[in-house]
Amino acid sequence: MGDLLAARLQMAFSLGFHIIFACVGMAMPFLMAIAHWRYIKTGDAVYKDLSKAWSKGVAIFFATGAVSGTVLSFELGLLWPEFMEHAGPIFGMPFSLEGTAFFIEAIALGLFLYGWGKIPKWIHWSSGLVVGISGVASGILVVAANAWMNSPTGFDYDPLTNTYSNIDPIAAMFNPAWFTQALHMILAAFTATGFAVAGVHAFLLIRKPANRFHQQAMRIALLVGGIAAFLQPISGDISAKDVAVRQPAKLAAMEAHFHTEEYAGLLIGGIPNEETGEVHYGIKIPGLLSFLAHGDFKQEVMGLDQIPEDERPPVAVTHFAFQIMVGAGTFLMMVAFLYFFAQKFRPRWLGHKNFLWLVALSTPLGMLAVEAGWTVTEVGRQPWIINGIMRTKEAVTPMPGIQYSFYTVVVVYTLLAVLVSWLMKRQVQTLAQNYDSMDEEIDLSQNKANTKTEVIEEL
Amino acid sequence: MFMYIVVLSFLLLSLLLYALLGGADFGAGVIQLLSTTPKAEKVIGRAIGPIWEANHMWLVIAVVISFMGFPAIFKVVSTALHIPVFILLLGIIFRGTAYAFKHYDAIKDEKSQLMYQRVFVWGSLVSTLFIGITFGAMSLGKIDPNATDFYTGYIAPWFNFFSISVGFLATALFAFLAAVYLIGENEDPEVKEFFIAKAWKWLLASVAIGVVVFVAAYVDGLPLFNELISSPLSIVAVALASILLPFLFKTIRQGKVVLARLMAGAQTVLILGAWLLVHYPHAIMLSNGGSLDLYDSRAPDATLAVLGWALMLGSLFILPALGYLYVVFKGHGPEETI
Numbered sequence: 119m120g121d122l123l124a125a126r127l128q129m130a131f132s133l134g135f136h137i138i139f140a141c142v143g144m145a146m147p148f149l150m151a152i153a154h155w156r157y158i159k160t161g162d163a164v165y166k167d168l169s170k171a172w173s174k175g176v177a178i179f180f181a182t183g184a185v186s187g188t189v190l191s192f193e194l195g196l197l198w199p200e201f202m203e204h205a206g207p208i209f210g211m212p213f214s215l216e217g218t219a220f221f222i223e224a225i226a227l228g229l230f231l232y233g234w235g236k237i238p239k240w241i242h243w244s245s246g247l248v249v250g251i252s253g254v255a256s257g258i259l260v261v262a263a264n265a266w267m268n269s270p271t272g273f274d275y276d277p278l279t280n281t282y283s284n285i286d287p288i289a290a291m292f293n294p295a296w297f298t299q300a301l302h303m304i305l306a307a308f309t310a311t312g313f314a315v316a317g318v319h320a321f322l323l324i325r326k327p328a329n330r331f332h333q334q335a336m337r338i339a340l341l342v343g344g345i346a347a348f349l350q351p352i353s354g355d356i357s358a359k360d361v362a363v364r365q366p367a368k369l370a371a372m373e374a375h376f377h378t379e380e381y382a383g384l385l386i387g388g389i390p391n392e393e394t395g396e397v398h399y400g401i402k403i404p405g406l407l408s409f410l411a412h413g414d415f416k417q418e419v420m421g422l423d424q425i426p427e428d429e430r431p432p433v434a435v436t437h438f439a440f441q442i443m444v445g446a447g448t449f450l451m452m453v454a455f456l457y458f459f460a461q462k463f464r465p466r467w468l469g470h471k472n473f474l475w476l477v478a479l480s481t482p483l484g485m486l487a488v489e490a491g492w493t494v495t496e497v498g499r500q501p502w503i504i505n506g507i508m509r510t511k512e513a514v515t516p517m518p519g520i521q522y523s524f525y526t527v528v529v530v531y532t533l534l535a536v537l538v539s540w541l542m543k544r545q546v547q548t549l550a551q552n553y554d555s556m557d558e559e560i561d562l563s564q565n566k567a568n569t570k571t572e573v574i575e576e577l
Numbered sequence: 578m579f580m581y582i583v584v585l586s587f588l589l590l591s592l593l594l595y596a597l598l599g600g601a602d603f604g605a606g607v608i609q610l611l612s613t614t615p616k617a618e619k620v621i622g623r624a625i626g627p628i629w630e631a632n633h634m635w636l637v638i639a640v641v642i643s644f645m646g647f648p649a650i651f652k653v654v655s656t657a658l659h660i661p662v663f664i665l666l667l668g669i670i671f672r673g674t675a676y677a678f679k680h681y682d683a684i685k686d687e688k689s690q691l692m693y694q695r696v697f698v699w700g701s702l703v704s705t706l707f708i709g710i711t712f713g714a715m716s717l718g719k720i721d722p723n724a725t726d727f728y729t730g731y732i733a734p735w736f737n738f739f740s741i742s743v744g745f746l747a748t749a750l751f752a753f754l755a756a757v758y759l760i761g762e763n764e765d766p767e768v769k770e771f772f773i774a775k776a777w778k779w780l781l782a783s784v785a786i787g788v789v790v791f792v793a794a795y796v797d798g799l800p801l802f803n804e805l806i807s808s809p810l811s812i813v814a815v816a817l818a819s820i821l822l823p824f825l826f827k828t829i830r831q832g833k834v835v836l837a838r839l840m841a842g843a844q845t846v847l848i849l850g851a852w853l854l855v856h857y858p859h860a861i862m863l864s865n866g867g868s869l870d871l872y873d874s875r876a877p878d879a880t881l882a883v884l885g886w887a888l889m890l891g892s893l894f895i896l897p898a899l900g901y902l903y904v905v906f907k908g909h910g911p912e913e914t915i
């Protein structure tokens with residue numbers, strides 16, 4: 119394996135790992151805050167237990183998110199020193215603000231996790247909310263940094279001398295892509311986490327359909343995930359229009375759109391052949407791509423034939439990833455629609471096995487869409503690390519043997535992923551033993567007192 | 578120039594706080610290396626539970642300030658010292674997750690608890706060792722950015738007597754800091770005694786390894802001693818640190834919590850301060866006798882200006898919140914975790 123490929127794979131693997139924990143870190147505090155708020159309002163113990171049970175799981179995710187994030191901030195230098203030397207002073211602004219957001223998040227998390235019964239309840243509740251708000255803030259900031267790589271602004275570049283001058287870090291942070299990307303990312307975090315959590319509880323409900331704890335958990339998660347899943351395609355459309363203007367090569371790769379044409383069709387499915395520029399087995403909806411990209415069925419859409427050969431991104435990977443994201447997104451939106459419909463008109467459906475299976479099967483789809491979406495963004499930007507300015511191969515570290523650090527990262531993170539899943543399983547196993555409200559069935563009286571004393575955790 | 582000073586101060590401040598707070602947290606793993614008791618493990622878990630995520634943020638902030646404010650330095654460190662930094666990261670991953678898993682595992686069976694504990698302890702050792710090695714390598718002067726072969730480019734800069742002995746010095750110092758901090762975290766006399774004994778041992782170890790560092794510097798051709806006595810301020814710092822030593826031993830023996838913490842903190846500040854004074858304005862010594870200097874490696878003014886403002890505004894938010902966290906959990910760690 120070449121060093122450049124190894125470095126790219128290591129970066130992709132590390133980010134792909136971190137993003138899952140980041141999504142949970144952004145969305146989960148809000149789910150907990152909803153449950154916690156309902157507890158404070160109603161005194162119903164099921165919500166308190168839910169909030170506590172979730173926060174235990176979240177603590178494990180946070181720790182893993184924090185270490186994998188720390189690894190990333192070093193990896194930027196370890197793998198792309200040439201990039202960081204030039205880009206650091208330009209796009210570092212959001213990272214420096216992110217430091218503050220992380221700090222507040224870590225502090226608020228400490229207060230939230232350890233504050234039960236120690237600090238006034240509204241301060242406690244707010245600290246949970248602050249965890250979520252600062253998580254979202256850090257998500258927006260880091261995506262702004264990534265957006266700069268897609269639409270570099272805030273400096274002048276002289277290709278002859280390879281110098282960067284007139285640096286304006288604020289303009290770089292508010293680059294043209296930051297808003298659409300950040301919006302889409304935050305929604306993605308809520309969709310992915312909402313459906314992942316709802317799916318797990320739905321799965322547990324299949325065995326015990328009347329269990330109130332899991333019922334309430336699934337509802338809160340579906341509410342949050344469902345709203346986000348509805349907004350996701352709208353925001354995705356805004357992103358696509360943006361990409362059409364800012365990175366036509368990426369759009370062409372996403373759509374395997376080899377030939378520039380008017381009334382360009384939207385491709386669904388299909389296997390692109392990069393050698394011949396043909397697509398097999400796909401369905402084309404005439405004019406729709408022109409419409410989605412430019413808001414006009416007739417408008418010409420630039421194809422890969424207009425892009426110099428050495429500046430074309432890999433087509434197949436980008437196209438497949440895009441299909442996976444859109445497919446998953448469409449599916450989740452339909453599940454969300456079904457949920458809201460049933461909630462309003464057919465409440466009994468919500469306890470039906472088929473519905474529960476549908477939600478359970480959606481568990482991984484949101485996270486899958488997140489991974490696919492990032493593959494679109496990152497692979498679709500290739501061969502550039504800074505779009506149009508610096509090539510990825512110019513940025514890579516001169517140190518040989520990167521494949522060994524890549525293998526190490528793969529082994530370590532795979533091990534961690536297995537361990538985290540195992541720990542989650544153990545959390546679920548002990549629910550009944552730790553939380554009295556786990557015995558409640560849906561039709562029991564609402565305000566049953568919590569009799570079992572809480573299990574005090576030993577270190 | 579003003580913003581350069583602001584940014585540099587924040588860099589030094591975050592490194593210092595990382596050494597003091599994060600160091601104590603890393604050291605808490607190291608002191609359990611040779612022996613530990615279930616009670617001590619519990620105290621350690623409680624003491625660092627609510628704050629460890631906040632502690633390690635100082636490192637992330639230092640990294641961000643380096644790549645935004647001093648990009649050339651960041652580039653050289655992450656290239657020439659790629660290997661030790663990567664190993665440091667592995668240590669951070671393992672100890673951080675092992676600690677959290679140990680703490681939050683829903684089923685606390687002996688077998689898995691023991692596994693987490695082992696990983697936590699060894700991960701802490703690797704991390705402290707390689708933090709020290711990295712900083713040692715920056716000051717030794719074997720970094721050669723134009724090296725053509727793997728050994729001179731990526732191994733020789735850090736795989737040497739001096740850097741490794743600085744690694745052990747950092748380990749001992751962090752362990753010492755942790756022990757001093759933990760003395761006051763519990764009222765149980767047995768546990769207090771345990772940490773007092775640890776503090777003594779690791780302080781002795783730090784002094785002994787400190788001597789080895791000077792020998793190593795001599796062997797590896799770094800005129801550390803001459804440099805230390807070349808600036809009056811660093812002479813004062815070293816002299817103060819030495820004078821403090823006997824008092825420090827005594828206060829620890831007597832279990833005077835606050836005084837011992839203050840003096841241990843002062844000791845660390847003096848050692849780091851002396852190291853800094855010797856080196857300023859050099860950040861990295863190169864093998865050709867030259868150096869990468871902080872001022873010359875600084876980012877353009879516009880960047881330093883926004884970075885300085887971001888840091889100053891950020892600290893307005895962070896410091897009060899951090900203060901509240903420490904006040905809430907001061908002295909008595911949480912009995913009931915979630």
Ligand code: HDD
Pocket residue numbers: 261268295298299300302303305306307309310350351353354355357358361443444445446447448450484485487488489490491492493494495
């Ligand atoms: C739950 C996750 C999820 C779902 C359901 C979708 N996306 Fe997405 N998408 C992401 C998660 C995501 C992402 C991982 O968050 C990305 C990567 C970079 C970014 O800003 O968001 C992304 C990127 C991304 C981009 C590239 C943006 C860029 O490079 O700036 C486009 C054009 C779309 N998406 C379009 C869509 C459309 C039309 C969807 C319709 C259903 C859709 N996405 C659903």
Ligand code: HEM
Pocket residue numbers: 136137139140141142143144179180181182183184185186187188189190191192194220221223224253254256257258260261264303630634637
């Ligand atoms: C789109 C990509 C990313 C998103 C949305 C994101 C978002 C987040 C969020 C929400 C958190 C806090 C939640 C948690 O700790 O689990 C987090 C943690 C962290 N992230 Fe990321 N991140 C991304 C990529 C990166 C990158 C590229 C870096 C480094 C350059 C990074 C560095 C960190 C660090 C250092 C932490 C730990 C913070 C702590 O200790 O609390 N992240 N990230």
Ligand code: HEM
Pocket residue numbers: 126127129130133134136137198201260261263264489492493496497499500502503510
């Ligand atoms: C967390 C979500 C992200 C994921 C899953 C992700 C995914 C990827 C992938 C798949 C690649 C490899 C591209 C290729 O080999 O063709 C890559 C490269 C890279 N990404 Fe991202 N990315 C994410 C966010 C970010 C962010 C927030 C930053 C920085 C601010 C970033 C910086 C980089 C860099 C520097 C490279 C290497 C250079 C390149 O291939 O262009 N990424 N990432």
